[in-house]
Amino acid sequence: MEGRPQHSDATIVGLAVAAIVLVIGAVAFAAYHAGKGNATSAPAAAGAVSTAPPAVPQQVAFGAHAFVQFACAQCHGNRGAGGVSPDVPALQKVAPTLTVSELTSIIEHGAGVSGDPSRPFMPVWHGVISTEQITALVAYMKAGFPQVQYADPQPVPNEQGDATAGAALYERYGCVNCHGPNGLGGVPNPQSPDTTIPPLVGKAFHDEFSDKDIAEIIRSGSVLGTAPIVSMPHWGSILTDRQIAQLVAYISTLS
Ligand code: HEC
Numbered sequence: 403m404e405g406r407p408q409h410s411d412a413t414i415v416g417l418a419v420a421a422i423v424l425v426i427g428a429v430a431f432a433a434y435h436a437g438k439g440n441a442t443s444a445p446a447a448a449g450a451v452s453t454a455p456p457a458v459p460q461q462v463a464f465g466a467h468a469f470v471q472f473a474c475a476q477c478h479g480n481r482g483a484g485g486v487s488p489d490v491p492a493l494q495k496v497a498p499t500l501t502v503s504e505l506t507s508i509i510e511h512g513a514g515v516s517g518d519p520s521r522p523f524m525p526v527w528h529g530v531i532s533t534e535q536i537t538a539l540v541a542y543m544k545a546g547f548p549q550v551q552y553a554d555p556q557p558v559p560n561e562q563g564d565a566t567a568g569a570a571l572y573e574r575y576g577c578v579n580c581h582g583p584n585g586l587g588g589v590p591n592p593q594s595p596d597t598t599i600p601p602l603v604g605k606a607f608h609d610e611f612s613d614k615d616i617a618e619i620i621r622s623g624s625v626l627g628t629a630p631i632v633s634m635p636h637w638g639s640i641l642t643d644r645q646i647a648q649l650v651a652y653i654s655t656l657s
Pocket residue numbers: 469472473474475476477478489490491493496505508509512513514515516522523524525527531539635636637640
């Protein structure tokens with residue numbers, strides 16, 4: 403019994419020392435990181451906070467959103483920074499060397515479809531992306547790919563089943579722009595033999611393509627008609643096999 407108060411005192415002293423050590427440690431830790439941030443990466447750190455980036459002209463902002471909507475960002479990297487596939491150029495480097503009319507023409511008519519099914523190619527967008535959107539895309543590229551608030555790709559929930567992930571990928575990779583919401587089709591493609599981008603639903607579609615065929619078309623693309631023509635892009639080195647399987651799972655829920 404007599405030992406108890408002493409024991410408590412010792413405990414209190416011990417706790418106080420421990421608390422002081424912790425406070426000193428936390429202060430030193432914070433000071434170290436603040437110093438480090440100030441020295442090397444203050445602008446990056448400021449950008450990571452959720453404050454709005456500086457305002458840009460409305461047409462440039464519209465172009466930034468189109469760059470995400472049409473999945474330019476998924477092949478050419480976030481804000482054209484590259485790094486997705488060695489076959490896809492970093493537009494931040496290339497765009498300053500191209501004129502407005504060259505950029506416009508490449509978006510409208512592509513850069514020559516690759517005959518190699520293992521290589522991605524620049525899709526032909528004439529008829530899918532409107533003239534105003536193309537003008538805005540070029541304005542965004544010529545403005546140097548600035549950060550624009552809310553111009554972020556659709557996030558993909560990977561823990562909620564393949565069909566859910568596939569539905570998000572269908573938006574994120576811009577499939578929806580060509581095959582319509584829910585794969586219902588209806589986007590015209592006047593130069594193609596069937597004059598429309600095919601739907602991904604219906605008996606005819608499922609009679610013609612097994613899940614394995616669908617995965618293969620997503621991987622290797624398909625050009626029906628004579629290039630340049632709006633065709634099925636090649637996603638082989640852009641999407642992983644897992645992502646392709648998720649897309650196939652989503653498409654199989656649409657029949
Ligand atoms: C499926 C992947 C893919 C998508 C989506 C895509 N591109 Fe490309 N793009 C390419 C590839 C690959 C090239 C390189 C040329 C080639 O091999 O066809 C390219 C080339 C370009 C070039 C010419 C660069 C140079 O080096 O001359 C521009 C400009 C461009 N893309 C802009 C865009 C814009 C804007 C979008 C969105 C509307 C877009 N791309 C969407 C794959 C893609």
